Amino acid sequence: MRKVKALKQWIEQYEEVDALTEEVSVSLEFYEEKLVTEEEVDLAYQKALDKIEALEMKNMLQEEADQMSCSLKINAGAGGTESQDWSQMLMRMYLQWAESNHYKVTISTIQEGDDAGIKTCTIEIEGDYAYGYLKSENGVHRLVRVSPFNAQGKRMTSFASVFVTPLVDDSIEVVVDPSCVTWDLFRSGGAGGQNVNKVETGVRLRYKYKDPDTGTEEELLIENTETRSQLDNRENAMRRLRSLLYDKQLQKRLTKQREVEAGKKKIEWGSQIRSYVFDDRRVKDHRTNYQTSDVNGVMNGKIDAFIKAYLMEFGGNRKD
Secondary structure: HHHHHHHHHHHHHHHHHHHHHHHHHHHHHHHOOOOHHHHHHHHHHHHHHHHHHHHHHHHHOOOOOOOOOOEEEEEEEEOHHHHHHHHHHHHHHHHHHHOOOOOOOEEEEEEEEEOOOOOEEEEEOOOOHHHHHHHHOOOOEEEEEEEOOOOOOOOOEEEEEEEEEEOOOOOOOOOOOOHHHEEEEEEOOOOOOOOOOOOOEEEEEEEEEEEEOOEEEEEEEEEEEOOOOOOHHHHHHHHHHHHHHHHHHHHHHHHHOOOOOOOOOOEEEEEEEEEOOOOOOOOEEEOOHHHHHHHHHOOOHHHHHHHHHHHHHOOOOOOO
């Protein structure tokens, strides 16, 4: 049923593009007969072009996980209050983007900063192709600005990391070894009702993961305080654990398909993917070299151009 639904969407979108291009052709004929204005022809052309480009970008989402929802985690880097403020600005940027694209958003966990901003947060973004679009945001984001937290008004650089994983559902089989799972309970903080700070509804899941290929062991740590129900928080934490385990499997498979991206920087802490230079009014992606002077627009969630540039350069490299 999922395959049928996906194919139906492609057929419907193709038919829409076909109708719009036909409309451009008819508009040109009408223009030659002076039945419509040049502006009306330009409008029809732009409408068709926008739809074709949107469909072309969607065609770059060919990986298995691209159509899934996603979990997006932001961590403040070194830099104290300035970095924590930057992390909160990024969180707002992604929330604005998700809202403008009609995705359902849930803030699963958030840890406030010492004086301002946030130290970390995890956001679940639910809807078709959320992971496919936002996987381009994986990596370190660098901010350069005159800091409002610096008494001397100096220009400062701060960093925050963004980590995006596909949010798997029940149709994806992921094996979780119950013997490797342990739970800690704690009291949720913040406003919310009479149970807050009185009942241990917050959960912390610890999972001892062992890489089947290398034998390397690591502890996966997941916290959830999303609801006032301990049971619901446990279920949400298990869902995120399954997403992390699935992502590990997915990344192993995708590693074998990275020949085209061999010269690209690894997406990891320490190699920034994008710089936001407020004083120079410039936001630049270092992987695609796409940049814009619309800093305010970007910080208000207008990141589609960056996503498109990334997908058009690095998408569509799937080997069947």
